Amino acid sequence: MTTTGIATNPTACLLVIGNEVLSGRTQDLNIKFLATRLGEIGIPVREVRVIPDVAETIITTVNEVRAKFDHVFTTGGIGPTHDDITSECVAAAFGVPWEPHPDAWARMAAVYKDRPGEFNAARQRMATMPRGAVLINNEVSVAPGFTIGNVHVMAGVPRIMQVMFEWLAPSLKGGLPVVSRATHATGLPEGAIAEGLGAIQARYPALDLGSYPYYRPEGNGVAIVAKGTDAEAAERAIADVSALIAELGKVPIPGEPIL
Secondary structure, three states: OOOHHHHOOOOEEEEEEOHHHHOOOOOOOHHHHHHHHHHHOOOOEEEEEEEOOOHHHHHHHHHHHHHHOOEEEEEOOOOOOOOOOHHHHHHHHHOOOEEEOHHHHHHHHHHOOOOOOOOOHHHHHHHEEEOOOEEEOOOOOOOOEEEEOOEEEEOOOHHHHHHHHHHHHHHOOOOOOOEEEEEEEEOOOHHHHHHHHHHHHHHOOOOEEEEEEEOOOOOOEEEEEEEEOOHHHHHHHHHHHHHHHHHOOOOOEEOOOOO
């Protein structure tokens, strides 16, 4: 649900690009990091898509989501191999040439200046970008990401992506930070709390109030999380949830369960 409080903030969409994620070979570790960090700077993630290394799909999806959201963050597909086609597809989406980026080229060439032949055609692809792209620094492996328009193109390797994002983050204009408050109860099935929870949500339309059942050896239960840009409202909502849990004969435990 898109809430009143968060809707005033800039919004984000994440595009995870890569056949290896869709096949199950690689587990994505970037979504949680980006969603958390973007929430902290007031740019809530409103959609996540995982798409293949297929040019038509990338181009169409980039154009769709960049028109719909304030920011689009892509991960994956900017390495040196034949299936790393994100950069050239973003150029096609924006209708601009895909060409050597002078600064990126200079950085890459400097790394390999004492290793003749290693700045080869494959590595040169990582210095080739849409015309007008602004570089995103990469302090781990030099090859940069880039921003064009409202699309931020980053590596798929989590450590490199995180370094890129932290370099980019200060330039992003967000809104009020998205905060969360939570409580949980063991021995309480989700169905037992659903009706009362719906009534509490109606009292706090500017919050996202979610219920998340959990299963563990010492007892199953449900966690309730309130998210929004109004910390006081989130605290009041969770207080109301805690009272509801007590009315149902269970003990509310502050915070989310350790699973």
